[in-house]
Amino acid sequence: MPWPKLWSSSIKVEADSEDSLSTNARETLDSAKQNATETAQTIQRETARAVPSQLAAFTQPETIIAAVVLSATALGFARVYKSYLRRIPQATNIKPGFLGRRSLHGRVTSVGDGDNFRMYHTPGGRLAGWGWLPWRQIPADKKALKDQTIHVRLAGIDAPELAHFGRPSQPYAQEALDWLTAYVLGKRVRTYVYKADQYSRVVGTAYVWKWFWRRDVSLQMLKAGYATVYEAKSGVEFGRATEQRYRRAEWWAKTKRKGMWAGKKGDYESPREYKTRHGVGAPQEGTK
Template sequence: MPAIPWPAGWNKGEPPEEIQGLISRAQTNLNAIPIPVLALSAFALGSITTVSGTFVYRRYFRRLQNGDWVTPDVFAKKRWVKGMVTSVGDSDNFRFYHMPGFGWRWPLKFRLVPSVAKDLKDKTLHIRIAGVDAPEAAHFGKPAQPYSEESLAWLRKEILGKTVYCQLLRRDQYGRIVSIVTLPPRFLPESWASGKSLSLEMLKAGWVTTYEQAGAEYGKWGKEEFLRVENEAKAARRGMWVNGTTAESPSEFKRRYAQADSSDTKVVDKRSSKTNEKTPASTGKTGWFGRLFSK
């Protein structure tokens, strides 16, 4: 075994004179510092270390357990998060398991995404894909819109069990997190390039339309690009446009049933108002007992 090249003055376990001199000067300089200044410096260094460590943990390692963990500052910063899609319930939303930091992949895989439904309860974010509107599934007694099953099957095939990136934008009226969703880049490392927009891929396949209601978000691509891709799918008769562009859009479908529900409510209100009109029996002044107290 080769000998370690210690300085010539190093023998019998004692440091050389040069090192002893450095240690002595350091001790002298340290003793010259007033104790309050030394304590304040140590406190400041500890505080900076704690704050920096907390920031790094919250930004890169803390897992967002569910929607309640997404605070207003996260929306204000439009933060990007990475995770796995654990379920797809409708054609424009899904459940997302946040996977921050590292340790989720080989060769450093020591963190696992639960695979059992009960273990995922209250552990995922409900994501609403921004910028698109999918055919409506059967809900609340309403029938399913044509092509809703095909649209759902396409989305499940594309993202279920896979990693996606979500830019968290806001919370909608149903408590879902509206997000710009991108797929991982196919060839380049994830830190070098961003993947394709999931919304544009859905529009290209012809299974959704562009969402144009108030508050719609389209990311860096813009509304014009969304409409262009949708029109290309219509021209090529892909997806729901296989029979032409005369098919009822999701927004038209929802508007039609909303108007029908409004009409039914008005009819019920008219009937209930008639039944609430006062009658002689409701006044309590019928019969000889009522006439006695009415005088």
């Protein structure tokens, strides 16, 4: 009786098992691939349906109008801030396009001579919060005001000269300084600026409120007799005022013997004559 061939049967079973496993693996792999393909196709179809519907919300007239209005409003606020609410620290920061077209609102922080002062620019005034909002206060310390004020030369007038660079003071120079200090120091002023001069100042007409009237500082100083109409061959800037009005004010002060016109006739020397005698520059607007 021959011995049974157990090992050949075992080998066959193993081969059949391997074939079965290989077939199952292929079927599983094929099924996975098919599922993955179907899933990808399903995602693509859903995305294709969903994206247009989302984009459609942005193409609605209401959405477009709202976006345009918001953008225009933001640009408008930015332009208003840049043109009207941005503070200008010094005269040298004033752009040429601003001169002759716009005015500056601020508070006078110091008076250096009979016809010029320094102001702290407060754009928008009290309506913009200056003076009552905590973050919109005008500095009181001189160090904090350094390089933060605009130097203004009053247009159209000339006041007696104080002592400068070894030159003696003119009669009534201190009185002119005292008058201007009392009239504008600490006051809110609106200054219409016209041009810059060689001393890093702006030439302008300043107005202050006295009771219910807005007063031209230059005109009032002429009436008080502490300034003369600016004399120059060319380039004199009167701005919003007129030369005739200023000359009438000077004539009235002379007639009433106001201020520096109260002295003896013949003792008077105009600021222009004084500067010419001392060789202070050529006659031009802003010379001081």
